[in-house]
Structure formats: C-alpha cells, structure tokens
Amino acid sequence: MKFFRSHVLVSVDPQCLEMGAHQIVDTLNDELVSSGLIDEIQVLETSRLGDPTRFGPDLVVYPENVHYANLTVDDIPFLVEEHFLKGRVVEKFRAKETVVTDDELGAPKSKEVRIVLRNCGKIDPHNIEEYIAEDGYQALANALTSMTPEQVIDEMMRSGLRGRGGAGFPAAKKWQLCRQVPDFPKYLTCNADEGDPGAFMNRRVLESDPHSVVEGMIIAAYAIGASMGYVYCRAEYPIAVANLNIAIEQAREFGFLGNNIFGTDFSFDLEVRMGAGAFVCGEETALIASIEGKRGEPRPRPPFPAVKGVWGKPTNNNNVETYAVTPQILLKGADWYSSMGTEKSKGTKTFAIAGDVVNTGLIEVPFGLSLREVIFDVGGGIKDNKKFKAIQTGGPMGGCLVEEHLDLPLDYEALTAAGSMMGSGGLIIMDDETCMVDIARFFMEFTQEESCGKCTPCRVGTRRILDILEKICDGKGTLEDIDRLEILCHEVARNSLCGLGQGAPNPVISTLKHFREEYIAHVVDKKCPAKVCRSLIRFEITSPACTGCMVCARNCPVEAITGERRQLHIIDTKTCIRCGICAQVCNFNAVEVLS
Amino acid sequence: MPAVKSLEELKKIREEALKKRDIKTPSAHVQIVVGMGTPGIAAGARDTLKEFLTMIEEKNLTDIVVRQTGNFGMDSVEPVVQVIIDDAKPVTYGKVTPFAARQIMEEHVIGGTIVQANVIPS
Ligand SMILES: Cc1cc2nc3c(=O)[nH]c(=O)nc-3n(C[C@H](O)[C@H](O)[C@H](O)COP(=O)(O)O)c2cc1C
Ligand code: SF4
Ligand code: SF4
Ligand code: SF4
Numbered sequence: 043m044k045f046f047r048s049h050v051l052v053s054v055d056p057q058c059l060e061m062g063a064h065q066i067v068d069t070l071n072d073e074l075v076s077s078g079l080i081d082e083i084q085v086l087e088t089s090r091l092g093d094p095t096r097f098g099p100d101l102v103v104y105p106e107n108v109h110y111a112n113l114t115v116d117d118i119p120f121l122v123e124e125h126f127l128k129g130r131v132v133e134k135f136r137a138k139e140t141v142v143t144d145d146e147l148g149a150p151k152s153k154e155v156r157i158v159l160r161n162c163g164k165i166d167p168h169n170i171e172e173y174i175a176e177d178g179y180q181a182l183a184n185a186l187t188s189m190t191p192e193q194v195i196d197e198m199m200r201s202g203l204r205g206r207g208g209a210g211f212p213a214a215k216k217w218q219l220c221r222q223v224p225d226f227p228k229y230l231t232c233n234a235d236e237g238d239p240g241a242f243m244n245r246r247v248l249e250s251d252p253h254s255v256v257e258g259m260i261i262a263a264y265a266i267g268a269s270m271g272y273v274y275c276r277a278e279y280p281i282a283v284a285n286l287n288i289a290i291e292q293a294r295e296f297g298f299l300g301n302n303i304f305g306t307d308f309s310f311d312l313e314v315r316m317g318a319g320a321f322v323c324g325e326e327t328a329l330i331a332s333i334e335g336k337r338g339e340p341r342p343r344p345p346f347p348a349v350k351g352v353w354g355k356p357t358n359n360n361n362v363e364t365y366a367v368t369p370q371i372l373l374k375g376a377d378w379y380s381s382m383g384t385e386k387s388k389g390t391k392t393f394a395i396a397g398d399v400v401n402t403g404l405i406e407v408p409f410g411l412s413l414r415e416v417i418f419d420v421g422g423g424i425k426d427n428k429k430f431k432a433i434q435t436g437g438p439m440g441g442c443l444v445e446e447h448l449d450l451p452l453d454y455e456a457l458t459a460a461g462s463m464m465g466s467g468g469l470i471i472m473d474d475e476t477c478m479v480d481i482a483r484f485f486m487e488f489t490q491e492e493s494c495g496k497c498t499p500c501r502v503g504t505r506r507i508l509d510i511l512e513k514i515c516d517g518k519g520t521l522e523d524i525d526r527l528e529i530l531c532h533e534v535a536r537n538s539l540c541g542l543g544q545g546a547p548n549p550v551i552s553t554l555k556h557f558r559e560e561y562i563a564h565v566v567d568k569k570c571p572a573k574v575c576r577s578l579i580r581f582e583i584t585s586p587a588c589t590g591c592m593v594c595a596r597n598c599p600v601e602a603i604t605g606e607r608r609q610l611h612i613i614d615t616k617t618c619i620r621c622g623i624c625a626q627v628c629n630f631n632a633v634e635v636l637s
Numbered sequence: 638m639p640a641v642k643s644l645e646e647l648k649k650i651r652e653e654a655l656k657k658r659d660i661k662t663p664s665a666h667v668q669i670v671v672g673m674g675t676p677g678i679a680a681g682a683r684d685t686l687k688e689f690l691t692m693i694e695e696k697n698l699t700d701i702v703v704r705q706t707g708n709f710g711m712d713s714v715e716p717v718v719q720v721i722i723d724d725a726k727p728v729t730y731g732k733v734t735p736f737a738a739r740q741i742m743e744e745h746v747i748g749g750t751i752v753q754a755n756v757i758p759s
Contacts, residue, residue: 045693047686047703049660078683082690088657105663105702129673129705174647175654183644296650297640305642 046084048126052101054087056295057094062115066099069115073122083126089292090168097137111137146246147404151420155382157390158367159406162250167285170292173253179298181369182257185264186304191221194265198368200376202388207233207324207361208436208465208541210387210454213368216358220266220348223356230263230271231333231352231359234282235317235324238437239488241468243392244362246404248275248282251366252289256312258365260298261372263310266358271310274329276317286314321492325540326359328494339496340540361466363392383409387453391467398425398473407452414448417471428473432556436465438485439545441552442478461552463545477574478557479564482550483511489546500543503534507550517577519565528554569637576620579637583624585610587632594624594633665702667746670727672717674708680715681734688735692742701746714757720745730755 050070054063067085074080091100097111108131110121117135124130147163150156165172173179185194198214205211220228232255236244248255259271275283290312293299301309315333317323323338330351332338351357367389371379380388387409393416396402400422407420413433417423424430432442441462443450450456454464472481490504510527513519531547531554538544554561563569570578583594583603588610595603595611602618605611611632613624625633641647671677671686689703709717714731720741721727728751730741737755744750 045690045698047690047705049657051657051660082687086657086660102661104660105665105704107661127673128675128678128707129671130707171650171654171657174651175658177651179641179647180644180651183641183647187644295638297642300640302640304644 046082048083048106049104050083050085050101051088051091051104052085053089053091053094053097053099055090055094055098056291058090058098058100061094061099063099065115066101066113066118069118070101070122073119074126077122077127079122079126089170089295090166090288092137093168100137106131109137110135146242147250151401151405151422153407153411153415153419154405155390155408156406157370158247158254158363158392159251159404160370161254162246165251167250167252168288170253170289170296173251177373178253178369179257179296181372182260182264182298183304185261185372186306186308191265191267194261194372195221197372197376198265201371201379202376202383202386203364203367203371203379204387204454205360206363206367206391206466208463210464213360213364214265216348216360217262217265219346220268220356220358223349225349225356226267227270227355228266228268229352229355229357230259230266230268231326231329231347231357232259232271232273232362232365233324233326233329233359234273234275234279234362235321235329236276236279236362236466237321237324237492238466238468240396240470241394241437241466243394243404243467245279245282247362247366247392248279249285252282252285253293254366254369255286255362256289256293257298258368259312260293260303260310261368262358262360262365264308266356268358269310271312272333272352273312273314274317274323274333275314276323277319283314283316290314320494321488322494322540322542325542328540329359330357339494340542342539363467384451384453384456386455391452391464393467393469395421395469395471397469397471398428398476399423399471400425409453410451412449412451413443416452416469417448421471424471424473426473428475430471431474431476432472432478432481434462434470434472434481434485434549435468436463436545436548437468438488439463439541439548440465440468441548442472442481442556443552444556461555462548475572475574477515477570477572478553478560479511479514479570480572480574482553483508483515485549486511486546489542493542493546497537497539497543499534499537500539500546503530503538504543504546506530507534507547511550514561514564515570515575515577517564517568517575519561521562521565523565524554524558524561571637573635573637579620579635580615581613581618581620581622581624582634582636583611583613583632584634587630588628589630589632591629593627593629597623597627599623663702665700666723667701668719668721669701669703669746670719670721671703671705672707672709672711672715672719673705674715676712677708677715677717682716684735685716685718685733685738688738689742692739696742696747698746711757717757722746729757729759731757 100111102109124132195214203213323332325340328338328340347357390408392406434442486508490508493500495501510523535547573579590608602614716733718730718733719727
C-alpha cells in the first residue's frame, strides 16, 4: 500500500474556490513534483477548514496539524521548500487560531448515553465530510432510494419517538396527519426558538452538529411530502444560525437539498429564519405567524398547523432534537431506539442541568432514569454539601418536585402525574437555602414579562398573580391572598389561549402544594424560613465572634454599622437595607441572618 | 462538487471522508523523526527519509508516522533520526545512512531492539 508521510488538506469551500483554491492545489502538486516529494506527500481536497472570510484560501498539513491561511499561489514554492523539504514550520503563513474550549460538554458522565449529542465536540460542524464520515446522510439515502414515505413513517412510529419540544406528541403520528391532508404545497418547520431560561440543548446541537438537523428535516419532508422547510432560530444564537447556513449550503452543494435529491423525483429546500426574540414565538402558531412576517402571536387551535400552517398550508413543526435524532433511528432501526427508555417514553433526552448541583451543564440520558440518579449520579449531588430541596422541571411553565418524587422515573407520564412536566429539558435544582415563594415569584416574573397580551386571562391574570407574590415576599401578604392566589392560578390556567398562559401558574400551584407552610410563614409569622426575602430578614452581629475589625462598617453602603476598633459592632436595623454585604465580607462569621 | 446520486456514491465519499478523518487524528504508536536542516540534507537525510518510507510500504506497516524536523544541532553526526515508540524515551541515532535506516527499521521498530552502534548517548 502506498504510504504518505504527510497529507495536505486544502479547503475547496466555494468561497475558497473563488479566492483561487484550485490554483493553489495545482501549484502545490507542481512544486511537489519538481522537488521530488510527490511520492511522500499527498494533497487532498476537503470541504472546509476554517472560516474562509478569515482564513481562505487555507490548508492544513498533517500529521503536524499546522494550519496555513490566506495563501496565494506565490507563497507555495517557499512553503514546499521550507515545510516539506526542510521540515520547518513557516510561522508567517500560519493561521492565528482562536482556541476553542469545550466546558459546556465534557466527556460523558456515568449513566449518560449520547445519541443526539454523539457528534458534538467531535466533528467539525463546518465540514460536511466529517458528518458523512460518521454515517451522515446515509439514512437519507436509504429512505429516499429504498423506502416509501409510508415505510419511513411506520419505522418512526415503531421507534416511539415523541416530540422533544415540550408536549411529547408522537413524532410519526404528526407526520402522518400532515401527510394525509390533501392540500399542497406542504411545509416543514423546525422550532429552534429555545426560550427557556438556562436551556441550551438545542443551541448546542445546532452549533456542533447542524447536519443532523438538516438531514432529519429532509427525511421528515420526504415522509410528509413537504417541499420547503424553515428553521426558526432565535437571533440570540448567531453561531447556530451561521453554522446552519453553512450546513445548508454544503448540503445543497452535495445535492442533499434542491431538486431531485439522490436522483429521485423528491425535491426540498431549507431556509433559516431568525426569531425576533420573544419567548412566545416558540409556541407553534406564533412561530408560524412570525415566519410569515406577521406579529409572533399565538392563535387558537384548531386548525392545527398540520392542516393550516405556514401560508395557510399543511405544516409539520418539530423541535430541533426531534429532527436531529431521526437519522439515527432510521439508520439503526426502531427496535434499537425503542429498547431504550420506558414503556411510553422511548430513547434518550438531552437536559440542561442548572442550579445548586456539582456538575451543571448539558447531559443526555435514557428516559427512565430516576430523578435521584440524574441529580446525584449524573449531576454529582448538591453543591457545598447542602441538602436537596426541590427540582423544577419543564422550564418556567413546569412545576417543582420534591424529595418524595426522587425515585420517579424521568418520563413524560410520571412527571405529568406528579404535577410537573417534561418540557424541553430544563432542570433547575434547588438546595435547602432556597425560598420557594421567591422561586415562584421569579418564574412568574418571567412569564408575566413574556405574555404577549393577546388574551385577557393571561395578560391580566399573570400580572395579578405576580402582584400577590411580590406582596407576600414583601411581608405584606395575608392568608386571604394565598386563597386568591390559588383561585387566580386555576382561572388563568383554564382560560388562557396558549401554553404560556396555561402553564404560567404551574410553579405557583406546585410550590403551594408542596411548600404551603412556607407561604404561611411569610404571611402569618412574617418570616422567610430560607432567609431569602429581604423584607423579612434582618442582620445581627454576634458576640463573641465579632473581633471589631471594622471591615463590615467600611463596606456597608449606607453606613448602618457602628462600633469602636476591637469592640463589638452593631447594626442599626432602621438604616440597614439588608444588602448582605456585611455578612459576605466578615471573615469571622460574626454576621447572622435572622428571620 | 457534482450532486450525490446514489447510496454507492455516498459510500465512496464516506470512505474518502473516513480516510481524511484518520489523517486528521494521527494516533501512531511509532514516530520516526528525521532532521532536515541544511547539514542534514547535505549529509543525505533525504535518502534516509526515503528509505524509511520505502520500507514502510514494502512491509505494509501501519500505525507509524514519519515526520521531519529542522536541525537537531548535531552537525558532525548527521543525518540524525529519532525513534519514539509509545511513551518510551526517544532514541536518537546519528549517521543514519540508508543502510542504517534499514537496520533501525528491522531491529528497533519491528524487532524492538535498539541498534546500539548508531545511538547518540543523551
Ligand atoms: C410559550 C411556549 C413556548 C414554546 N417554546 C418552544 C421552544 O422554544 N422550542 C420548541 O421546540 N417548542 C416550544 N414550544 C412547544 C411548541 O409549541 C411545539 O409544541 C413544539 O415545537 C412541537 O415540536 P415537537 O413535537 O417536536 O415537540 C413552546 C410552547 C409554548 C406554549
Ligand atoms: S396565553 Fe398569554 S402568551 Fe398566550 S396568547 Fe394569551 S396572552 Fe399571549
Ligand atoms: S467584619 Fe465581622 S468581625 Fe469585623 S467588625 Fe464586622 S462583624 Fe465584627
Ligand atoms: S446588610 Fe448591608 S446595609 Fe445592612 S448592615 Fe449589612 S452591609 Fe449594611
């Protein structure tokens, strides 16, 4: 077998080609011939190396892994002489690399199974060949050349895949419904709005493995009979948008998008639409309106998008993850996929873990793991040896779960039955220093702010709920307020038009259910048991811990602390604004928080 | 890039892509480093390098990387070659003629025994 001691990969990205990449390849080969190196060094073309606008035309020499950028034909003879003949790296041609670190996604932790995230951090998202090397576009080729759309739907149906955007509706069933509507053309949308605070599962896939989403969408389009697709991506994700656009362009170049894909009579194309940033635009009818260039406001369903979606035509909408996992399912089979998970929740799911756990970040686990395993094994347990108090699942419209739920299996049904939901996969873990009334207030503040105001129950109701919560945190609440809160929550949930209003009361309802005594402590005893709500706490300096070092007094923003050097200091509670700075700066733990 | 029209064509691209992936992630357990400074080349380092490459092809060896470097700074004993096997301490050889290269390849790289006659003590 021919052995080459060195390989040169030259980017032939369309932009590099425009800048003369082919001439560089030719010159390189000529120079290698004339210096007698052509038997030792092989020149290969590859789809893309670095950002062509910064680096093009560029090449990388292996095994040294040296990236040369912004080359011209005139640079080549010198480069060959120096690098290939004399073995010296030519510093002046080297690309100024930006170091990429990956602290979002480390090595898989125990109990993790990576299917959606399998390529993340491993392949170059800008290079379609790297995706193809990992079996990319093979599922599409199989589907298009040897399966009917019905067979694709059947296989997906058997896999048990459910939509990953929140409600968990069976993906293939939605495809089938849309396929059956006798109206054309049909459209496909990908929901990449990902508005949940702290969630970034979808962003990570779009940034690191955009082709999996593109391939999944083409397969779904084939199954449904759609001719055009839109990825609706939030504008706050510029890298995701850029990488998607590169992926789409490369897929077109290889003929995976466009007319007569794989030589069949199936044609499909894709476009990225940038979201305006409102959280409610993630709701599918609002998303569709926004794609059409209208205000991103929900409308009543039915008609469902499968019947009347983009431009009034049948439209299938799925989440990023739903599409991204589709090629893997077709490639490895429904049986393989459905062997993971629980009876009704098959496969794996990505989650963003945040809050008071040791390992925050992105994970992917099979359904059916217990919450305990997720928090304590994958998440590494509660930070600073504190105690677990609650976990919020399902994002701002989800609910909180407590100790008694820790052995529940993580699946759609179990979470819903316990009064929360799967949502898109945000998990916020809280330790025993968290005030649950304050948490309810925090989520309510978010949804109230994001309410689009189209319907009264949500617009007015969320405002009222928030007002009451603020009143309670402020120490001005009454027992009647708690009752009113409960009634209001049920009204808003029942009468709101879209999922935002319907789900907004969930954090309040679930904290009222599991932590009613905390609400009562706030309104009756005027105490915040977790010592979080500012109006209900006070700071006190204790003897003999206080050494009289004066540090607190110097740092207090309102000069509320008095005392002589080496004497016990005293806080004037009337002046104190309860900012907590004194407790932070005291080296002797002499400042106590009381409620 | 003409459009991919069949599964077979895709598979061919995949083969190519896999090869490029392997090129990008060299994980060879033997590294041969040849000094190619001006004195090295003058002393015949190119022929030495070629001899290594020829032998790798002849014997169909895999898992091996041949690199070149600038000057090792040992002019009097050029051509200089370093052999690094896994995590072992690199062995530096001097006066590596094509003949010595053959010997190093057979005895050290394949056989596992260092060719003492050419070793430059470090
Ligand atoms: C206020 C609101 C925000 C939503 N945000 C998202 C989102 O960011 N991403 C998403 O996929 N689904 C979101 N959804 C759910 C979508 O309406 C829709 O159900 C989902 O995209 C369907 O995809 P799936 O079947 O693959 O789960 C949201 C729903 C509501 C009510
Ligand atoms: S429930 Fe809220 S967000 Fe949804 S349409 Fe009504 S006002 Fe808008
Ligand atoms: S910083 Fe702490 S020890 Fe120093 S005076 Fe203030 S309370 Fe006392
Ligand atoms: S809590 Fe803030 S305002 Fe109050 S005494 Fe301490 S530093 Fe001053």
